[in-house]
Amino acid sequence: MQPQEKLIDIYDRLLAHYGPQSWWPAETPFEVMVGAVLTQAASWTNVEKALTNLKCADALSSEAIREMPMPDLASLVYPSGYYNSKARKLKALCDYLHERYGDDIDKMARRPTHELRIELLNVHGIGDETADDILLYALEHPIFVIDTYTRRLMHRLGIAAQDARYSELQALFMSDLPPNAKHFNEYHALIVRHSVAVCKKKPECADCSILDICPAGASNAQINPSQ
């Protein structure tokens, strides 16, 4: 099976099993951006607590985060871990939004994808994955997010090496699938949904068998278009 067929097959199976996910779990594009930073190396349950803290403090806005003293912001995002680092990252993100776009996210979204990506990567605390989270889920640009779940799944399916570079994995999806933000959104959301659902202690469970994966059997797969 060619890579394109394999990727489409995986998508079809996940969609058939889990149904449409309609991600990201947030009420506004700005909340998506904040969540993308807070979820760095953290479980989503902890991120939800931090987001709830920000909402309860009426601090889930670019202006509020910019004006809030660092210790106060750090205490609000405390449950998501790395609270000092993440408070600094959120302030850097909000400074960028304000200085570059006057906090107008619609205006920001109208910029070309590749230019936005470069801008975002120049903001402190925003790397490849966080930039792509923001581009896809907050701004609805057609770009595929490669996270730990995606990386692990691709490795287990024999599509990519475990240590494959971010750009390599992203190119795999971007070159083999049509550039459609809705599909990229749904596909990545399904991968996350599946990864969270997969039972680590029972490799034989139904969620694992959806994709014919043996979770314990990490292969020596390499990125190879001929596979």
Place this chain on the structure above:
DNA sequence: GGCCAGGACACCA
């Protein structure tokens, strides 16, 4: 008590 979880930065060779 130890391990793991949807990263990114700073520093060094």
Place this chain on the structure above:
DNA sequence: TGGTGTCATGGC
């Protein structure tokens, strides 16, 4: 360019 240490909480 790639490897390593650091940042830190919460669940199991």
